Amino acid sequence: MKLSDMARFNWLVVSRHRFRTAMVMLALIIGVSAVNLLIGLGEGARLFILGEFSFLGKNTLIVMPGKKETTGGMPPISGESPxxxxxxxxxxxxxxxxxxxxxxxxxxxxxxxxxxxxxxxxxxxxxxxxxxxxxxxxxxxxxxxxxxxxxxxxxxxxxxxxxxxxxxxxxxxxxxxxxxxxxxxxxxxxxxxxxxxxxxxxxxxxxxxxxxxxxxxxxxxxxxxxxxxxxxxxxxxxxxxxxxxxxxxxxxxDVTVVTQDALLASFDEILRTLTLAVGGVAAISLIVAGVLIMNVMLISVSQRTDEIGLLKALGADGTTIERLFLSEAILLALLGGISGLLLSEAILAMGRSFYPDVPLGSPVWAKVAAFLTAILTALIFAYIPSRRASAMEPVAALNEGKGVS
Amino acid sequence: MTFMSSPVEAADLVELKSVDRHFQLGDQTVKALDAVDLSISCGEYISVMGPSGSGKSTLLNILGLLDQPSRGEYILDGISTTTLKDKARAAYRQSEIGFVFQSYHLIPRMTARANMELPLMLAGISPKERAARIKPLMERLGIADRAEHLPKQLSGGQRQRVAIGRAIMMKPKLLLADEPTGNLDTASGTEVVKLLEELNREGITLIVVTHDLELGKRARRQIRMVDGRIAQDVLAGN
Known part of the structure; x- marks a missing residue:
């Protein structure tokens, strides 16, 4: 089966079950936009704070009295310096x-x-x-x-x-x-x-x-x-x-010579770690979306047993059926992921217009990561339902609607 | 054992060798098929009749590769299907076998055209060629003006014609019909039967499972099943 045909076939499924689609999309939108928003906020805050402190050019050195023994520590309080x-x-x-x-x-x-x-x-x-x-x-x-x-x-x-x-x-x-x-x-x-x-x-x-x-x-x-x-x-x-x-x-x-970069580096690292941490927490919400996808797909498989039987009678093998259901989940993830990104970008843009000083915005890798996590979650959680569909005996599937004859 | 002289050859299309099909119902084993031997040649027109539970639907499912024998061998077009893997069985169903069901089994969200297109889509045939193949067939089946209608907007007879169109789309050798007129009124039932017989005259091997005695009697070869066995296998007019 061609990919374009699969997409068209699934588009019909997705567009005929509006409520179901809307629910799955909502969960994905929340997950993806949470990741993108929180990383965007974190990055914005990081850049804002760094910008505030980085008043010196890259090739400026700072000479401070007192010897800093190890990197990362505070320079000695004045008075200690001989x-x-x-x-x-x-x-x-x-x-x-x-x-x-x-x-x-x-x-x-x-x-x-x-x-x-x-x-x-x-x-x-x-x-x-x-x-x-x-x-x-x-x-x-x-x-x-x-x-x-x-x-x-x-x-x-x-x-x-x-x-x-x-x-x-x-x-x-x-x-x-x-x-x-x-x-x-x-x-x-x-x-x-x-x-x-x-x-x-x-x-x-x-x-x-x-x-x-x-x-x-x-x-x-x-x-x-x-x-x-x-x-x-x-x-x-x-x-x-x-x-x-x-x-x-x-x-x-008995003096310390540092670049501003060195001073800010450890600061930067802390802020970056924080951003990643909140982004990671948001990514967990995508797992919730994944569980929803699994349930929705399981229902979809059991509602469409005679359709699966029919497709098998018409020449679809197990792999085709599996791909059909997996691609349905991917389609949902694509729709949800794109909407989530659009929504979170809109919110970030709104934030920028209210607070022009803070460079709110997530880096490209964060958008890609949020999006891929959504797709990956959909794939992982749709796997079991898809396997179940592909393993159905065609005759059992076809007779389901008819009852026992 | 040849009932009809095919212009090309009279080789067996289907051969069942002592096929059993057992189902486990609780602690009871039900023999839906019990040591069935059957040979069918290309181009035959066969009806399978018998009381409920006699195994006629099971026979049809096995012939259509939808179900597998518990024991015995099924040779389709010279090849033993018993050991075939899922992929190969699917490929056979795709190219060699067409199904017509009592309840049509059309996908409700898809138009008549899209339903007929389904086997071609599954076979990976390009949209252009699909369109070229569907159009003449729809005209022949008299549903060209219904192409963009959903199944629920069609009459029973029209639905079954769409289903028949879908079944013969891939030009199979074997057409299996399970109570094809069961859900139809007499007029549209007759129309559907005439269509199936017309296809048979053109060379397709037609097997119809039915309760309807009148429909059964139209076939040249009539098989009667009782308790999973072939009780009677007669040629019309004999």
Whole structure:
């Protein structure tokens, strides 16, 4: 029997038993769309979170004070570190030929005030390179000037929200504001970068690194960002930075150099595992659909005994009958699977339109897996009913309708 | 033992050699067929009669390869079918044997045309050739204008003609009819019988199982069964 004929034959079966078909399809739709939806949600959440944290480019290295003993652990809490990361260390890093941009980082909180308006704010002391490394855009004025790192100029670049809250509609450029016991002249306002879990640049004040050191009375750097000329040099540069600083610290390897990828990798893995786990749980619902398919097919076989007998009388062998019933189950699975995918994609698209920031959507492998699981479930659970149909004696099947004569 | 001179040959189409068919009913063994010997030549017209439970339907099922003998040998067209596997038996049913049933056995969700198409579909014949074969046959059976009707929209006589069309679609040598007029009124019954006899005149070997004495008497060779045995095997006019 030709495949096209089989499809047509089964289409008639499926379309004549609407309720039965609808029930099986519903079960499959729920199963397939649950898998696709949950993986889509998980992936969306994963990408969203990674996006929030991946504020650095691929070829940016992060130098942290303190030695991380094993991968995956937290860097030691400050204080445990015997030696601080100094401005001179960062300058040594900058002099390396592989390093294109370098930004030392000193962070702290201080109270800002302007004409009686007070606000607690995150203050970041850094260099001009920071703008390029973090891809910041200045809306008004200019960014921190290119100057010697030790030069503690009293200038500041502020985030948009900070500007609005301190200055209101008034222009901020050129105004002096107070931070702790120091005064800074506003030379630039950042353009909005949107929410970023790493650091919200709408509410931050950026000052030269030496000014921040003075403000917080703190020598040690929180971090040093170093952007390498090309991704190919990343590993090389990592070793060079480590050896340069080790040498400067009397041969003691007391800093950690990591890429952002390495930081995010373990995080990523956890999120991925979670996504797979919920997808797997959803896949179990397909087994429920499978049991339903088996029951429906068993009923179908017993309702159609004389049809099976007839087909055998007309020359169908057991294999043909078996294929006929298996293909009926596959047809149902195809219909249910496609509808389930369409439904879940529609829901994901709806979700994206409500939350444009979260990249909801399942990867292709998830759709394929959901679909194939549906087909496979149908095949497995239709196997017993199909075998039963194929094993029927033609004469017994034909006489069923007639009763005993 | 030749009753009719076939133009080509008079070889036996069917040969049963001491065939038994036993059924187990509880702890009782029922002998539906008991040591039946039977030879049928190509082109014969045979009626099988007898009381209920005499084994005539069982005989027909065995001849049609729908059922297997418990003992004995069945030779169809020169080949012993006793040891054939399911696939080979199915192939024989497909190409050599046509069935006509009392209750038509049409698939209710399929049109008259689709029902007639079924054996061709099972044989894997292309849609184009199927259409070419069905059209003239439907015209001959007088159901061409009913091609797209479902069985429930057809009269009994029309349904049985569709079923006969389906049975002879693959041009079998052997046509087995089990009470073909049992569900029909006299007029359409007669029509169906005439159609079957016409097919027989064209060369098909026709075996009709019936209760209807009048129908039975029309056959050239009449077999009467009692208790699973052939009690009488006579030629008409003798």
């Amino acid at each position: 030696r601080e990361l100094t401005l001179r260390d960062s300058q040594a890093v900058q002099r390396l030929p592989e390093v294109r941009l370098m930004a030392p980082l000193v962070v702290g909180f201080a109270e800002l005030s302007y004409q009686g308006r007070l606000r607690e704010s995150l203050i970041v002391g850094t260099s001009r390179d920071f703008m390029q490394i973090r891809k910041l855009i200045v809306q008004q004025g200019q960014f921190l000037p290119q100057s010697e790192l030790e030069e503690a100029r009293a200038v500041a670049v502020i985030g948009r929200k900070l500007k609005r809250e301190l200055f209101g509609p008034e222009p901020a450029l050129g105004r002096w504001l107070r931070a702790g016991d120091r005064r800074f002249r506003v030379i630039g306002v950042l353009s909005s970068k949107g929410q970023s879990l790493g650091m919200d640049f709408d509410e931050v004040m950026l000052v030269p690194v030496a000014s921040a050191q003075a403000l917080f009375n703190q020598e040690g750097l929180f971090r040093v960002f170093a952007e390498v000329r090309s991704y190919d040099y990343v590993n090389n540069a990592k070793d060079r930075i480590l050896s340069v600083i080790t040498e400067r610290h009397d041969g003691e390897e």
